[in-house]
Amino acid sequence: MFSGRAWRLVAFGDPEEGIELQETVWAEPPPGQLLIRVRTAGAGFPDVLMAAGRFPLLGAPPFGLGEEAAGEVVAVPPGSRFAVGDRVAGITAFLEGWGGYAEYAYLREHSTVRIPSGMTDEQAGGFPIGFRTAYAALVERAPVEPGQTLLVLGAAGSTGAAALQLGRALGATTIAVAGGPEKLAFCARHGADHVVDHRAGDMTARIDAITRGRGVDLVYDPVGGSTAATALRSIAPRGRIAVVGLASGSPVPLDPMDMLLRNYTAVGVLASPGEPAAEAAVWDRLADLAGRGEIATPVGAVHGFGDVPRMIAAQAAPGPGKSVVRVA
Ligand SMILES: NC(=O)c1ccc[n+]([C@@H]2O[C@H](COP(=O)([O-])OP(=O)(O)OC[C@H]3O[C@@H](n4cnc5c(N)ncnc54)[C@H](OP(=O)(O)O)[C@@H]3O)[C@@H](O)[C@H]2O)c1
Known part of the structure; x- marks a missing residue:
């Protein structure tokens, strides 16, 4: 006892x-x-x-x-x-x-x-929570490939900042979306190749400029609401949005007709443990990445x-x- x-x-x-x-x-x-x-x-x-x-x-x-x-x-x-x-x-x-x-x-x-x-x-x-959630999205549910472009919402937040780092470790080009200069500077220090302030200027135009009009392959969304609705406009054809959370108070408003016409997919993500040996292997991989300084x-x-x-x-x-x- x-x-x-x-x-x-x-x-x-x-x-x-x-x-x-x-x-x-x-x-x-x-x-x-x-x-x-x-x-x-x-x-x-x-x-x-x-x-x-x-x-x-x-x-x-x-x-x-x-x-x-x-x-x-x-x-x-x-x-x-x-x-x-x-x-x-x-x-x-x-x-x-x-x-x-x-x-x-x-x-x-x-x-x-x-x-x-x-x-x-x-x-x-x-x-544990931030990186296990990011792993569930970027490896298990909506795998991101080296060279793809990953847009992370809430990127200065707990699970967002983990996704930023894991995405970079997996070889993606990362775009961090956050609110205000302090959070953008934080994201730049933690793995963002590009930063976008959702509170200032035209978020869609900025992402368009970064991706040269192509759009992003994957949106990691722990925020939902209007920020996620805006991010949907920047998904490339055959791209995906990983639905992780709703820090804004409401989930991303998905429109099946928009998904059909623009050929993109929404993937729900719940970081839940798999079969014990496989789950232990996930944690070993995350610890290995941390031990090598690729994520922190x-x-x-x-x-x-x-x-x-x-x-x-x-x-x-x-x-x-x-x-x-x-x-x-
Ligand atoms: N699916 C899963 O397995 C899983 C696992 C863990 C967490 N989650 C979910 O993911 C979401 C985010 O969790 P977290 O721990 O990463 O949150 P967090 O550290 O608080 O970060 C959330 C970010 O969302 C943005 N945001 C926008 N509107 C907001 C509002 N009205 N109130 C608060 N934040 C707002 C903020 O960024 P800006 O100020 O830059 O806009 C903030 O940095 C939650 O809904 C949580 O339940 C899901």
Whole structure:
């Protein structure tokens, strides 16, 4: 048994009122999970959806928050690939109510990776969700080929900035779309070959100029709404849009007749684990890319453990990069 504190959602609504720090006990991990002493945990827009009761895969509170965490393994079930003392990062058992904003966290064994040397605690805590989601889109669901052009919406955000880097590592030419000069500068530092401000000027004309009128092969869309609607105009014939999320509040408005007449495809993306051995191979590949310096968590703000409710409220209008909580 391990005891410590965990931030738990007790009521939907304002995160600063509905999230409580509670004394909690963690039992030995069941098969398929491991227990870590948390050092860092990654944040993102899903926290906002969970606190508001708008996250599709979760029921009613109470439940722990935090989809991803990094730290040292303190307990494993018999037959685990991991050992006590391993330094790991992975996706928490948040769907079962156990999150990463806590002193201990259960990680799903097959969605966990040993942290490559050179990766900081902050990078490790913010690594799993962004890069696993980008991998689901750019490798599994809408594979991007070397030499193709990838347009990333929300490119200074958590999963967008990961897609930017993974896209570049896969050999694509990357165009980052973000709002404002600070976020554009951030994208340029994190793998963007070109940057486009969706708040200033004509986004379509700018992409047209970058692609010399050809359009883009793939749009990575965690934003939806009017920005995604505008991006659709820039898809090349036989191109694709990977539908990842709706940070704007609504998904991309798709028109089947437009898809038919302009010959493009929309692909839904849910980063969900595959068969265990294949899933472990995905994480090994991501760790290998990180170990070789081809991808790195685009860390933004780092928050204290006591600041979690305020930090989640702030995710509704995030600054550039991946927000991370330093737990210990
Ligand atoms: N399909 C999956 O498996 C999967 C996995 C993880 C996340 N997601 C989803 O992906 C979406 C993005 O998540 P994230 O963690 O990357 O979010 P994030 O870090 O908050 O980034 C979202 C970006 O969206 C843009 N944006 C536009 N309108 C916005 C608005 N009204 N409020 C907030 N941001 C807005 C912002 O960029 P600008 O300021 O530059 O416009 C922001 O940087 C969410 O819907 C999340 O649920 C899906």
